Amino acid sequence: MSFYKQVTSKPWEYQEPGTGTGPEVVFGSESEKIALALFLIVVSVIFSLLTVTYYLRMDIGDWVPLADPSMLWLNTGLLVVSSVLFQYSRTKAQVEENLSAIRLAFFVGGICAMLFVGGQLLVWQQLDGNGLGVASNPSSAFFYLLTGMHAVHLIGGLWVWSKTSFRLFSTTEVSQSRLSIELCTTYWHFLLVLWVLLFAVLANT
Amino acid sequence: MAYVPLADQDHDQEHHDPHTFITKYVWSQDHKVIAIQYAGTAIFVGLVALGLSAMMRLQLGFPDTFSLIDPSSYYQAVTMHGMIMVVYLLTALFMGGFGNYLIPLMCGARDMVFPYLNMLSFWFYLLSVLILLSSFFVTGGPTGAGWTLYPPQTITPGTPGHETGILLMLISLAVFIVAFTMGGLNYITTVLQYRTRGLTMMRLPLTVWGIFTATALALFAFPALLVSAIMMTFDLLLGTSFFMPAIMAAGEQLDYNGGSPILFQHLFWFFGHPEVYIVALPAFGLVSDVLSTHARKNIFGYRMMVWAIIAIGGLSFVVWAHHMYVSGMNPYFGFFFATTTLIIAVPTALKVYNWVLTLWEGDIRLNTPMLFAIGFVFTFIHGGLTGLFLGNVVIDLPLSDTYFVVAHFHMVMGVSPVLVVFAAIYHWYPKMTGKMMNETLGKMHFWCTFLGTYAIYLPMHYLGFLGVPRRYYAMGSTDFIPESAQALNANITLAALFVAVTQILFFINVFWSLKNGKPSGGNPWGATTLEWQTPDTPPKHGNWGHDLPVVHRWAYDYSVPGYPQDFIPQNVAGDFGVSDDHDHDDAPAKHA
Numbered sequence: 001m002s003f004y005k006q007v008t009s010k011p012w013e014y015q016e017p018g019t020g021t022g023p024e025v026v027f028g029s030e031s032e033k034i035a036l037a038l039f040l041i042v043v044s045v046i047f048s049l050l051t052v053t054y055y056l057r058m059d060i061g062d063w064v065p066l067a068d069p070s071m072l073w074l075n076t077g078l079l080v081v082s083s084v085l086f087q088y089s090r091t092k093a094q095v096e097e098n099l100s101a102i103r104l105a106f107f108v109g110g111i112c113a114m115l116f117v118g119g120q121l122l123v124w125q126q127l128d129g130n131g132l133g134v135a136s137n138p139s140s141a142f143f144y145l146l147t148g149m150h151a152v153h154l155i156g157g158l159w160v161w162s163k164t165s166f167r168l169f170s171t172t173e174v175s176q177s178r179l180s181i182e183l184c185t186t187y188w189h190f191l192l193v194l195w196v197l198l199f200a201v202l203a204n205t
Numbered sequence: 206m207a208y209v210p211l212a213d214q215d216h217d218q219e220h221h222d223p224h225t226f227i228t229k230y231v232w233s234q235d236h237k238v239i240a241i242q243y244a245g246t247a248i249f250v251g252l253v254a255l256g257l258s259a260m261m262r263l264q265l266g267f268p269d270t271f272s273l274i275d276p277s278s279y280y281q282a283v284t285m286h287g288m289i290m291v292v293y294l295l296t297a298l299f300m301g302g303f304g305n306y307l308i309p310l311m312c313g314a315r316d317m318v319f320p321y322l323n324m325l326s327f328w329f330y331l332l333s334v335l336i337l338l339s340s341f342f343v344t345g346g347p348t349g350a351g352w353t354l355y356p357p358q359t360i361t362p363g364t365p366g367h368e369t370g371i372l373l374m375l376i377s378l379a380v381f382i383v384a385f386t387m388g389g390l391n392y393i394t395t396v397l398q399y400r401t402r403g404l405t406m407m408r409l410p411l412t413v414w415g416i417f418t419a420t421a422l423a424l425f426a427f428p429a430l431l432v433s434a435i436m437m438t439f440d441l442l443l444g445t446s447f448f449m450p451a452i453m454a455a456g457e458q459l460d461y462n463g464g465s466p467i468l469f470q471h472l473f474w475f476f477g478h479p480e481v482y483i484v485a486l487p488a489f490g491l492v493s494d495v496l497s498t499h500a501r502k503n504i505f506g507y508r509m510m511v512w513a514i515i516a517i518g519g520l521s522f523v524v525w526a527h528h529m530y531v532s533g534m535n536p537y538f539g540f541f542f543a544t545t546t547l548i549i550a551v552p553t554a555l556k557v558y559n560w561v562l563t564l565w566e567g568d569i570r571l572n573t574p575m576l577f578a579i580g581f582v583f584t585f586i587h588g589g590l591t592g593l594f595l596g597n598v599v600i601d602l603p604l605s606d607t608y609f610v611v612a613h614f615h616m617v618m619g620v621s622p623v624l625v626v627f628a629a630i631y632h633w634y635p636k637m638t639g640k641m642m643n644e645t646l647g648k649m650h651f652w653c654t655f656l657g658t659y660a661i662y663l664p665m666h667y668l669g670f671l672g673v674p675r676r677y678y679a680m681g682s683t684d685f686i687p688e689s690a691q692a693l694n695a696n697i698t699l700a701a702l703f704v705a706v707t708q709i710l711f712f713i714n715v716f717w718s719l720k721n722g723k724p725s726g727g728n729p730w731g732a733t734t735l736e737w738q739t740p741d742t743p744p745k746h747g748n749w750g751h752d753l754p755v756v757h758r759w760a761y762d763y764s765v766p767g768y769p770q771d772f773i774p775q776n777v778a779g780d781f782g783v784s785d786d787h788d789h790d791d792a793p794a795k796h797a
Contacts, residue, residue, distance in 0.1 A: 006406040007511060011759035012503070014780035017403025023314070024400040031318045031398045035390045038424065042386060046428040049475075053432070053468060057447065062463035135444035138463065145439060 036183050040190050043153060047194060050149065051201060054142050058205060066139040068203050069126050075119035076199060078112050083185075083192045085109030090185040096174045103168055106181060110161040113188070117151050117158075139205075146198050150191065157187050234320035235746050236305045239327050241637070243301030246327075250334050251294035257282040259705050266698025268679045276678040277365040280349030283676065285337075287352025288374070291480060292381060293334055295622055299487035300385065300423070301330060303629060304392050304416045306637070310736035311413050313401025313754045313776075315747045318394045322387045329384030333377045340366065340373035348374050351676070353473055356466045360441055361454040372441060375434045382427045382434075392420045401735075403756035407511065408775070410734045410760040411504060414511050415490020418518045419483045425522070426479035433472040440464065467532055474525035481618050482521040486514055488625040489556055492578050494760075495628045496560055498732045499575035500567030501771050503761035505559045513552035520549040530601045539598040546596035550589070557586055568764065568771070573647030577628035580655040581621050588617025591666065606676070609669025612662045620658045627654070627711065634715070635729045639742045640722030642714050650710040657704035664693045731772045734760050738774050 003026060027034055057063070089106040092098055124144065127133075132140045164180040171177075233239060261282050263271045274282060305323065309316050317323045340347035349365035350358055358364045359371050366374075396417045400409070409417075436447040440461070448469040449461035497504040504510060526534065526542040560582050569575065591613040595601045604610060627650070634642050671690055673680065680686055728737040740750040754776040762773040768781045 003406070007508070007515075009405065009407050011405070011407040011507060012761070014758060016778075017755050017757060020402060022402070023398065024402060024404055026397045026406070031394050034397060035319065035394045038390050038393055039386070042424050042428060045425055046432060049429055049432045049472065053436070053447070053472065056468055057465065060463050060465060062446075134439070135446075135460075138446060141439065141443075141445035141447065145436065149435070 030179060032179060032183060033186075036186060040187070043190075043194075047146075047149070047198070050146060051198075054146070054201065054205075057138050057142070060138075062137070063139055064137045065205060066127075066132065066137070066143055066202070068143075068199075069123050071119060071123050071126065072199060072203075075116050075123070076195065078116040078119060079192050079195055082109045082112035082116065083188045085112065086181075086185040086188045090181050093174050093178045093181045096178070099172060099174055102174060102181070106161075106168060106184075107165055109188070110158060110165060113154055113158060113161070117154055120147050120151050123147070143202060146202065150195055150198060153194075154191055157184065157191065160184060160187075232324060234316070234324045236309050236316050236320070236323060237637075237744065239323055240302050240304075240306035242327050243305060243330065244298055244303075246331055246334055247294050247298040247302060250289055250338070251298075253338070254286045254289035254294060255705055255708070257286040257289075259702060261286065262698040262701040264678065266695040277349060278346070279678045280351070281347045281365050281370070284349050284352050284354075285341075285347050289337070290619065291352065291484070292378070293337065295484045295618075295626075296385070296423070296480070297330060298626060299484060299491075299622070300392065300416065300420060301327065301388055303412070303487060303491060303633075304388070304420070306633070307412055307736060308392055308395055308416060309399070310636075310739065310744065310748060311410050311734055312396060312399055313404055313735045313749070313756065314395060314399040315749060315753070317391045318399055319391050323391050326384050326388035326391070329380055329387065333381035333384060336373055336377040336380060340370045340377075343369040343373065345370055353470075353477070354437070355473075356437065356440065356448040356464070356469050357450060357452050357454075357461075359437065360449060361452065361459065363455055372438070375438050375441075378434050379431060382431045385423060385427060389420045389424045392416060393424070401753045401756060404735075404775070407508070408756060408759045410490070411493035411507070411510055411514070412487070412490040412734075414514050415486045415488070415493075418514045419486035422479045422486070422518050422521060423483045426476045426483065429472050429476035433469055433476070436472075437469070467529075470529050470532060471526070474528045475522070477528060478525040479521045482517055484618055484622050486518065488581070488622040489514065491629045492581050492625045493560065493563075494732075494734065495574050495578040495625075495632050496563050496582075497761055497763065498632070498730050499570045499572060499578070500564050501570070501731075501763045502563055502567040503763055505562035505565075506555075507759070507761060509555060510559055513555050516552040517549060520545060520552070524549055527596055527601070530598050531605045536598075543596055543598050547593070550593060550596075553589060557582065557589070572631075573642065573644055573651060574628045574632035576648065576651045576655075577624050577631060580651065581624040581628065583655075584616050584624060584658070585621040588613055588615075588621055592617055603672075604669055606674050607669040607671075608665045608673050608675050611675050612665035612669060615665075616662050620662065624655070627651070630715075632730070633736075634718070635725030635742070636736055636739075637743055638719055638722070639725055640718050641725045641729060642718045642722060646710050646714040646717075650707065650714065653707035653710065654704060657700055657707065660700035661697050661704065664697055668693060728774075731770070733758075733762055733772050733774050735775055738776055 006026075085105045086109040089102045089109065092102045092105070124147070127140060127143070134141050134144045160180070161184055164177055164184060167180070168174075168177045229235075230238060233242070260274050261279060264274055264279055305317070308314075337347075345366050345368050347366050348354070348359065348370040350367075350371060354371070354374070360367060364371075396409070396413060400406075433448075436445075439445040440447050440449050444460055446461045446464035448466055449459070449464040450466060451462045452459050493504050493510060524542060524545045526538065527546045530539055530542075564579070591609070595604060595610065595613055631642055631647055634640070668690055671687070672685055673690055673694075680691070725742065727739065727742045730737070735754055735756070736744075738754060739748055755778075756775045757778045758773060758775055760775055762768075762775075764771045765773055765781055773781065
């Protein structure tokens with residue numbers, strides 16, 4: 001029953017409960033996926049607010065646009081590769097075949113994400129070395145803030161990735177890790193899209 | 206027929222049964238234990254905030270007699286009192302306390318969907334409270350910037366706690382938000398996915414609807430506070446200028462330039478206004494169930510109540526700038542927010558009418574929880590009406606910095622939710638402990654609290670009309686404030702101290718009844734909702750014994766004509782003719 005149908009039903013009328021055996025659910029998918037979706041909404045709100053403040057702050061006179069380091073393109077590439085590898089391991093895990101390929105793709109995907117974080121740190125170093133420290137101008141302050149917040153979320157994902165990797169390598173049963181791999185993959189795709197959007201915002205201003 | 210066995214209960218039969226004292230009471234994953242941990246911590250920190258308000262009142266009422274606090278510590282007390290009461294007491298108590306205890310029980314579930322995350326949520330909350338309280342012991346003390354933490358004065362020298370106190374406040378808020386997010390994801394997912402068979406969304410008690418919607422609000426609103434806290438931390442520690450303008454402080458030019466304090470205000474109130482409803486919506490839900498149960502009537506206009514909760518939730522995101530009329534905004538902007546503010550009064554008033562109509566011709570039992578619930582209807586109408594004054598720009602401008610505002614928000618989001626907290630504790634205490642609370646003590650507690658709070662806040666409206674400014678440590682000698690205002694202030698202080706002291710009655714009752722209270726049995730109030738139908742009272746780990754309940758009806762079958770009892774629990778099967786009259790939005794509650 002759709003949510004709209006539910007909230008417009010007449011609950012005081014007597015109705016026998018359905019014949020199913022499980023609990024009443026609004027969404028027919030795993031609870032973990034619903035919780036992740038909710039969390040992604042929360043993260044979206046955080047970054048939307050940051051972006052809004054970015055544009056509002058820009059209108060105040062002292063804004064000096066930042067020339068974005070070209071290394072960001074390389075980092076973006078790393079994150080794309082990471083996402084592709086996660087997707088590969090997810091697809092393979094769903095049909096539960098080729099354990100070693102799943103392991104390899106999932107593991108290397110995480111490494112690529114680590115390299116992305118490392119690359120972002122290098123970009124920070126470059127900027128700081130060029131006299132564009134965090135307090136030098138609001139544009140650079142926002143650059144550090146936005147990239148930093150994104151990296152923090154990726155690091156949080158890497159913590160889950162490390163736990164999943166550990167399980168994936170210590171058992172031969174893919175099914176035990178299938179859900180974790182799916183959740184990680186969704187999260188990674190989300191962070192990739194988020195990064196592309198942030199990059200677009202940063203590069204065009 | 207009380208329970209219908211459920212063939213397959215695999216979905217949550219994985220018991221993480223606690224075996225040792227530590228896993229049962231400390232690192233517990235049981236929602237009921239976590240609820241009590243949350244509630245205990247929240248009430249403790251609330252008492253700290255109550256103590257702070259007593260100090261402030263002594264200063265305001267008798268400025269020349271007591272020298273307990275100096276101007277700096279007065280501002281620190283104001284700040285900590287506000288922040289603790291709003292975030293660390295009320296938000297935590299309604300969500301972490303009542304939400305944790307009641308959601309799984311009312312949904313007929315064995316626990317939350319993610320018990321481990323639920324446990325982490327509490328420990329992060331406790332950590333945030335400890336970080337906050339630690340600011341009392343650092344050099345410079347806690348921040349005295351006001352609970353709204355407006356820059357630039359949060360950071361500028363001269364504000365108490367501008368070095369360490371403010372940093373601890375910001376860190377504590379960030380940790381609190383992390384804690385809340387873990388809990389909030391749990392509450393929402395549990396309501397969406399763990400309702401027992403037959404319990405459709407529209408059969409949920411309004412308590413669950415209130416907490417569910419408030420949780421959704423909090424998940425969307427707290428990010429604004431998180432973002433502003435992080436950006437302010439940047440300004441504080443790294444010298445950025447997100448919010449800090451070029452400014453002189455203590456004769457020196459500070460190293461900031463171009464930041465926008467108004468930007469902070471927008472972010473803060475984008476969180477801050479929904480926060481009002483994060484506190485109010487659970488209170489609305491709880492009070493609906495208490496009123497309906499003790500009036501022995503179905504809640505009037507159940508569907509309207511649900512829709513109103515959702516409407517208020519949505520609208521609460523488009524009214525925030527009514528807190529900022531004095532910030533010099535564009536008049537059209539103010540006009541927009543005044544309009545939305547008046548619109549949000551519509552679903553809110555609808556709820557008030559429905560509470561009153563629920564009482565209409567009810568078989569009212571004037572016991573302690575009911576008294577507190579009816580008291581809430583009074584204080585909420587009162588605080589709500591002054592909100593209509595302040596929602597209008599032209600009336601708000603002269604009143605904004607006066608005691609009228611203090612009176613308004615204490616009535617509407619201080620006293621009202623706290624009365625509901627008491628109503629709910631008196632109402633659900635028998636389920637939590639298996640004992641009844643003492644009625645005589647309870648009624649004494651109610652009348653002292655209810656009349657006492659009126660003695661505090663009603664005169665404050667008059668102070669506001671006189672133009673007595675809020676936030677001032679001492680009034681000094683001013684021409685426009687007559688002597689009588691000070692006399693009124695002294696009386697307010699006496700009333701405040703009286704109310705604070707009489708809360709002891711409540712604590713005596715809670716602890717005395719634990720041992721000496723009458724055994725309550727499983728369902729002392731004759732209530733319909735699932736938490737009163739558990740096989741054990743207090744419910745054991747897993748809540749439901751072997752079989753989950755199956756729900757056959759909505760949560761409000763009270764005084765159904767033709768049925769021998771004046772209530773039909775949700776898990777009782779059978780059509781007893783209640784739905785003969787389909788044409789009305791509400792089932793008629795005739796008396797048998």
